[in-house]
Amino acid sequence: MARLLVKDLGEMEYLEALALQEKLLEAKREAGLADLLLFVEHPHVFTIGRGGEESNVLCPEEAPVYRTSRGGDVTYHGPGQMVVYPLLDLRSRLRRDVHRYLRNIEIAAIRTIESFGLKAERRPPWTGVWIGERKIASIGIAVRRGITYHGLALNVNTDLSYFSRIVPCGLSWAEMTSMQKELGQEVPLEEVKKSFLDHFVRRFRYAELKELCQEDIQIGSKSGPPVVPATSASNGF
Numbered sequence: 001m002a003r004l005l006v007k008d009l010g011e012m013e014y015l016e017a018l019a020l021q022e023k024l025l026e027a028k029r030e031a032g033l034a035d036l037l038l039f040v041e042h043p044h045v046f047t048i049g050r051g052g053e054e055s056n057v058l059c060p061e062e063a064p065v066y067r068t069s070r071g072g073d074v075t076y077h078g079p080g081q082m083v084v085y086p087l088l089d090l091r092s093r094l095r096r097d098v099h100r101y102l103r104n105i106e107i108a109a110i111r112t113i114e115s116f117g118l119k120a121e122r123r124p125p126w127t128g129v130w131i132g133e134r135k136i137a138s139i140g141i142a143v144r145r146g147i148t149y150h151g152l153a154l155n156v157n158t159d160l161s162y163f164s165r166i167v168p169c170g171l172s173w174a175e176m177t178s179m180q181k182e183l184g185q186e187v188p189l190e191e192v193k194k195s196f197l198d199h200f201v202r203r204f205r206y207a208e209l210k211e212l213c214q215e216d217i218q219i220g221s222k223s224g225p226p227v228v229p230a231t232s233a234s235n236g237f
Contacts, residue, residue, distance in 0.1 A: 080157030
């Protein structure tokens with residue numbers, strides 16, 4: 001029976017959430033912890049993927065900037081955005097390859113957005129989710145020893161002005177949007193999370209859901225504190 005552990009972390013600093021992912025990665029590798037799905041909302045922060053260009057950060061001002069281990073270029077996280085970190089074992093029969101994994105993440109986000117009356121789509125070769133030429137969700141992942149981390153950021157009630165401080169995803173032509181902007185009203189974030197979880201479970205065929213508990217987090221922690229593969233530069237580069 002395929003089990004998924006789920007946890008809503010609420011608001012959490014980016015590096016704290018990354019450290020938690022590192023600890024859970026170790027628990028999955030060492031102790032066979034089940035697949036996980038973490039929801040989180042970050043304070044204002046910009047992150048650059050491992051192949052991203054620092055020049056795409058234009059004017060971060062007070063928001064910190066971190067180089068991190070995910071794929072992709074620069075993006076923004078902040079209040080009103082649904083960030084999702086799936087930690088899945090890609091060696092599973094149902095999730096054989098990274099491309100299939102990415103497509104399923106995109107489709108789960110598309111179905112979520114559509115459940116609120118909006119038409120969303122994929123736009124290969126670019127990752128993420130789009131409404132026309134406006135990008136509403138960004139995806140940047142990493143895989144370590146067959147296990148995924150990092151993930152998806154869906155703009156729900158996001159302050160889009162922060163995207164003007166960067167070249168989002170390195171795409172100078174792409175306009176960023178949000179569910180709030182497209183619908184003309186604020187969208188309940190908790191309802192978006194519930195919808196995404198439902199579509200995620202369907203896409204990845206989980207049969208059992210369980211809330212992640214503190215005991216699960218402590219598994220594998222004897223090896224010491226996690227190493228955070230990121231550096232910060234809050235005043236530019």
